[in-house]
Amino acid sequence: MYENAKYIKNPITNEVCGIGVDINGVESVVPISEQNLDYQTIMQLVAQGKLVIAPADA
Amino acid sequence: MTNAVTLASLANSGYLRNRIINGNMAIDQRNAGASVSTGGTIIYTLDRWYVGSNGAATTIQRVTGATTNQYRLQVTGAAGVTNATVSQRIEASNCADMAGQTVTLSFDAADSLLTSLTWSASYANSTDGFGTLTSPTVTSIASGSVTISSTITRYSVTFAVPIAATTGLVVQFTVGAQTSGTFTLGNVQLELGTQATPFEWRPYPIELALCQRYYQASTMTEYHMVPAPNATYASTYPVRTSVLMRTLPTYSFSYVSSFSVGGYTSAISQGANGYIHFISASVSTNAYMQWNWTASAEL
Numbered sequence: 001m002y003e004n005a006k007y008i009k010n011p012i013t014n015e016v017c018g019i020g021v022d023i024n025g026v027e028s029v030v031p032i033s034e035q036n037l038d039y040q041t042i043m044q045l046v047a048q049g050k051l052v053i054a055p056a057d058a
Numbered sequence: 059m060t061n062a063v064t065l066a067s068l069a070n071s072g073y074l075r076n077r078i079i080n081g082n083m084a085i086d087q088r089n090a091g092a093s094v095s096t097g098g099t100i101i102y103t104l105d106r107w108y109v110g111s112n113g114a115a116t117t118i119q120r121v122t123g124a125t126t127n128q129y130r131l132q133v134t135g136a137a138g139v140t141n142a143t144v145s146q147r148i149e150a151s152n153c154a155d156m157a158g159q160t161v162t163l164s165f166d167a168a169d170s171l172l173t174s175l176t177w178s179a180s181y182a183n184s185t186d187g188f189g190t191l192t193s194p195t196v197t198s199i200a201s202g203s204v205t206i207s208s209t210i211t212r213y214s215v216t217f218a219v220p221i222a223a224t225t226g227l228v229v230q231f232t233v234g235a236q237t238s239g240t241f242t243l244g245n246v247q248l249e250l251g252t253q254a255t256p257f258e259w260r261p262y263p264i265e266l267a268l269c270q271r272y273y274q275a276s277t278m279t280e281y282h283m284v285p286a287p288n289a290t291y292a293s294t295y296p297v298r299t300s301v302l303m304r305t306l307p308t309y310s311f312s313y314v315s316s317f318s319v320g321g322y323t324s325a326i327s328q329g330a331n332g333y334i335h336f337i338s339a340s341v342s343t344n345a346y347m348q349w350n351w352t353a354s355a356e357l
Contacts, residue, residue: 001099010326011292011336017326023310029325029333031306037356038308041190 001025002042007056016056076258077153078146078229080105081246083129084262085269086120088352093119093134100191102356104131105269106146108191114138116236123166123210123244130210130244135171135236143232144243147357149304150185150226156250158221163229164214164254165246167206171239176203176232177215181223188226188357196228210242214254226357270301275352279314282337284345292339298332299353307355309333314348330355 005021008029019030019042030038045051085105088094094103095117100110103118109131117134133142167175178201182188189195200217219227229248233241245257260268282295299307309325327334337347 008324008326011338012294012326018328020324023308026310026312028308028310029328030308031328033306035186035305036308037190038354041192044190044193 002038002045002051005042005051006054009056019053073258074260075249075255076247076260077148077156077227078106078246078248079148079152079268079272080107080265081244082257082259082265083107083120083131083244084127085266086129087269087273087275089120091120093117100143102273102354105273106356107131107144108146108356109133109142109144110191111139111142111236113140113235116142121242128244130166130242133233133236133241133243135238135240137237139236141232141234142236142241143230144241145228145230146246147182147188148227148229148248149357150182150224153227153248154224156219156227157224158219159250160216160218160252161248161250162214162216162252162254163246163248164212164257165231166210166212166242166244167204167231168208168210168242169206169233169236169239170208171236172233172241173205173207174203174234175206175213175241176201178202178230178232179217179219180228180230181220182226182228185225186357188228194228197223199223199227210244212245212254216252267301270299271304272356273352273354274300274303276350279348279350280335282335282347284337284339284341284347293337294326295335295337296332297335297351299330301331303330303353303355304357305355306330307353310352310354312350314350315346 001024003022007016008020010017033039083104096111096115098115102108104120109118114136119132120129121132123130179199180196183195204213247257325333326336
């Protein structure tokens with residue numbers, strides 16, 4: 001179960017560094033990498049309209 | 059002829075011949091032997107093994123085998139279950155040499171309710187590109203079924219791996235309507251050759267390290283002091299994984315204690331061998347932040 005997805009930024013470089021998301025209720029950071037299974041799953045859910053990734057805080 | 063068979067067996071009797079990781083089900087970093095429900099989806103349970111079911115959720119648990127240091131994966135059925143699967147994906151770098159070869163899959167299995175177990179093998183459509191657990195992108199190699207009983211018994215099957223199957227393999231075990239009772243699996247081995255050799259026992263530290271390439275959990279609580287007074291305190295805290303992981307993992311956090319007054323905590327600058335935890339908080343007295351983490355780079 002993936003919930004509350006949001007891009008997060010590295011506060012030092014101000015660059016997007018991953019996706020913050022609750023996975024089965026556990027706070028997690030998923031790297032933006034096609035090799036990562038959670039990233040693949042999140043992108044699949046987004047494509048299916050089942051999950052939205054909120055933009056990172058400015 | 060007898061000598062030829064013997065030599066062939068010897069040629070395939072080398073150490074580390076089993077391409078399955080945690081085939082003896084000893085490593086259970088996620089649940090440490092506790093039972094877990096599949097919850098109607100497909101989840102990783104014992105290290106390297108993912109389990110799913112249709113119709114209803116099943117319960118998965120590492121159980122003790124014939125001896126106290128022998129373990130097996132057990133699926134407990136439930137009303138409404140139409141099938142249940144236990145699978146492992148094998149990274150291309152650990153099995154590419156099997157392409158174009160004949161291999162043998164051997165395993166211990168038993169079922170207290172059902173009498174048929176289906177096995178199958180597939181390969182990823184691109185290097186380590188197996189797709190998601192719910193939508194796999196694989197090509198079938200072979201499948202079959204064996205008759206099983208309530209008595210744990212060792213089985214073996216042999217099949218040819220296509221020359222194109224250099225991209226990673228999947229082995230899967232499927233039982234039908236496990237509406238009650240248990241399906242038990244253990245000592246799974248996939249090896250080159252036409253004969254099943256005895257299950258390869260590997261020392262626990264080696265097996266654990268092999269598993270940690272794909273999943274690992276902190277073995278101690280990370281502990282970071284936030285000194286006061288500071289209107290806003292920001293710091294970074296490096297965390298290293300035990301072994302280099304397969305790829306950039308997902309880092310998950312369970313906070314033992316935390317603070318949120320203007321606080322911001324998260325992983326930044328993730329790597330395959332650790333991450334930097336960024337902490338930003340405002341505290342009036344010395345404070346401590348404690349958390350546990352897991353890292354997942356499963357296929």
